[in-house]
Amino acid sequence: MRFERSHTRRAAAAAVVGSMVLFASACGGDGGDSGSDGGSAGGALEGRGPITFATGKDTSGNLTNQVAAWNSQHPDEKVTVSELPESADAQRQQMVQNAQNKQDSFSVLNLDVVWTAEFAANRWVVELPQDQFPSLGNAIPATVETAKYRDKLYAVPITSDGGLLYYRKDLLDKAGVQAPTTWAEMQAACQKVKALPEGKSLxxxxxxxxxxxxxxxxxxxxxxxxxxxxxGKDGKPNVDTPEALAGLETLTNGFSTGEIPKAAITYKEEEGRRAFQEGNLIFHRNWPYVYALAGKTDGSSKIAGKFAVAPLPGKDGAGVSTLGGHNYAISAFAKNKATAADFIKFMASEERQRANVEKTSQAPTWASLYDDAALQKQFPYLTPLKASIEKAQPRPTVVKYGDVTAAIQEAAYDALTNKKPPKQALTDLQTKLSSLITN
Structure with a gap:
């Protein structure tokens, strides 16, 4: 999920890759548990006519084509895109405010995968009858789970996301090194590339x-x-551990040694993509959407034909991606819910998902598309990406996700900016999350 787009990303995101990114501290209290089981607050899926699709800024440029395909076939039920800000935090804030005021200005909501529980529990989106959405049976199971709350369906997965390691294949080849599978290998590869005349400034x-x-x-x-x-799987936070410390210190050490540039403390998806695309980075973690943009041969990318992708590296082997992506849900306060449901089915269809992959390189939810020979030739990363998504770890599935993610961001940012030592940041985060996450 790319978070700038929602990523995602996100993002998320960001994402997700969140994912990918979502929630600033100022809006962290918006996601309180209503104490309900969620439900169809807006009634049955009835009513036909024009609808509005609320979504993050479309940096891919293809959403217009997707919506135009629907509008050409449904002249009396046209979709108007309400493009929200690039930041996922701001997107969610506008959607929450719209729901809290019970406004009908948004019909279909493009939700980051981690928003499902909050929106369902607060009855801001309607429960969907699973038997009316046949595309679910063709989707990667992990993506369908992101659209559920307490085993009930509240959204339909449209795009998925897994983090990928983009790297300058031309420079690694010249330095005689392979794509890294561990953090240590990535550091060693950087040193060898930077020893090259064309790599020393990167x-x-x-x-x-x-x-x-x-x-x-x-x-x-x-x-x-x-x-x-x-x-953990028991639903309890567990960040005050040696393993979590090792992970966080990988990032803090990167900043302190200069392996991660100081400017990266301001990077969201697009800032990082531009830095990589302009030839300033050897390695870059981002979502699949970057592949199509970085590969453009119209002069917008300085690295077209010079990069490749690999799974994220980890401490002792291949790393673990965060599961990203976006789901479409129907606002509980929307008019023309029957049209909204049909629009979601249209966008979830194999035809629309294929068209979107071909134009944007965003990860689909249809499992069969990852194994399609023509798409694999165009996007070689699809096979490793499918494996990444299938084993990806979700972010905490909690109703108070806004508060939880704000606490995580605060702790991580404090450590990255030397406001707190990593160990202290994690100890404080454990205390905060324990107060927010209750079973």
């Missing part, structure tokens, strides 16, 4: 480290890739 690595949802994703991936967890 920065080693960057991800998404601004205080937004993308930081939650990058922190979670570092912790998971060191063998730790943010929230």
């Amino acid at each position: 920065n080693c690595y960057a991800g998404q480290f601004e205080k937004y949802e993308g930081l939650t994703v990058n922190f979670s991936e570092a912790v998971n890739s060191a063998g730790g967890v943010v929230v």
